[in-house]
Amino acid sequence: MANEAPIPNKILLFGATGLIGEYILQALIEAKPKFEKLGIFTSPRTAKDKADAIEKLKAQGVDVVVGDVTNEDDVKQTYQDYDTIISALGRGAIPLQIPLLTLAESTPNIHTFYPSEYGTDIEYSPTTSPHEPPHQFKLKVRAHIRDNIHRLKITYLVTGPYSDLYIGKLPNAPDAGTWDIANKTATLLGTGDEKVSFTTMHDVGVLLVAALRTPTSSQVRTLKVNSFTATPHQILTEYEKQTGAKWDVSYTSLDALRAAERKAWEEGKLTATAYTLRRIWTEGGTLYEERDNGRVGEPGVETLEEQVGAAVGRERGDGKL
Template sequence: MAATTKNILIFGATGLIGTHITNSILANKDKFGRIAIFTSPNTIWTKSDEIDQLKAQGAEIIAGEITSEAAVNEAYNGIDTVVSCVGRPVIHTQLQLIQLADKHPDVKRFFPSEYGTDIEYWPSSANEAPHQQKLKVRALLKNVKDLTYTYVVTGPYGDADGALYLGAKPPADEAEGTFDVKRKRAVLLGDGKGKISLTTMRDVGKFVVAAILHPKAVANKAIHVNSFTSTPEEITAEYERQTGEKWERAYTSLEKLNQIEAEKGGSVTLRRIWTEGGTLYEKRDNHLVGLEDGVDDLQAAVKQAIEVQKAT
């Protein structure tokens, strides 16, 4: 029987996606017992305002280094569910977190930091550079003895923060894809007609909470969830509709994108995977966690992206 959740411990709570996931969990604190956040002493110092806000929302703050076996083991006491939101540069730290959780008598569920592209979607996925650390995490979880796990796969974030999919790239990098509100210019990847499934970061938080609350439906599997599916051309048309102006359009072919990837790698590899159709799963699993409705659509995502871009 799938383990249920009462007490949650969150890693990476103040990061880009961790902030949204943590806020969503805290917004549903009436459904849980303890909600604890494990963070470094340095973060408590450098992000003191954020930490104070989390405390005010009812979070318990546990200070420690994520690489310290003793600190993590102590933090696991009384915790039945671990939610990891750690960023890509430190994905590998989850290996020890999982090993310790599997041995700890209290911990029963583990949600690794997946939120993004399905790293086992195609046979070639095993060779993609950005997937390597997450693949090691999945390999370890497949061999745990006493943990239930769930991979919440959301596809790329449908937001404009930083370099996210609905954001504006600097002109020098716009060939990687851009939706620039201030310049009224879009550079569409591929032919602009290829579908891509996106999830806003606030919806990622909703999906994680929903997965926590539906233990049987999500036990030991990857769930493919998203806010909406669209095309670059449809996204640009929505930007034009909401800004009331015609946008300049340019295109980066898949061949050109491959050339840029060969030079830069990193996030360009992910954009190439998305452009090839790497988020178009046979079906989405929103219904498994009761969120077929109540998530953002294209209109809501673009509205939020415009607000973010205008504020920067």
């Protein structure tokens, strides 16, 4: 197709040493066939503090560029060697994508950009989404793209919540949903029967690589992908099966969750974002008529059984079971 972008082959990743960036980078390293060029852009501080990890990446064929992400000259010079930019910048650094996008738009050799969209769909509701506090930075990035980016091919990879962070213990806000393997207790959200679509952090990388391998003629493409859909009761059943025990269960209703969310924001607590996101998920904010895994070749993804098994395995490794 005339407007179809070339297949990305020279990849530059921002945020490679962050929470989800590490999984994305590993998937890029393991991709078959290999990409012609794979690089990361990292700060001098990270290069120093994670020197051993950086050396390991270099040994795996990753080009490591050390620079200041806020320095236009550093970024512009690095861009000359790549055709695709992937951002895995964390929540607090999301606004930095606006100048990164602007520079990419004016760099002819760059044809594709993946903003840091992994997680909850920030436009899941036309009436509610614009007012969700955790979405504000990403919404500004999307607005910038709509108003100013016309040449680059943009892909939003919307994954829903990371199951690795949901299926486990949440010690600082247990009423926002938690699974305590050592004590065989769980707090379930809503009635326990609300469906949530999850993506494992490993699968974020797998799905991103699949998207890179799938050309698009759209200037902006949104891919809503996931690993599996499950209810809290289904997760509980899997925990009980794998631990061989009946668990004690309590519930946080949606009304109680909303009240805790309001209080957390009013008091400026760090847990406020967790309350908001988990309320959105429990309300059905991650559910779509169909998922887009098939649009990128239906790559193999992990299961609920595997995710619970990993959580149980971590606890057994600590000698708690």
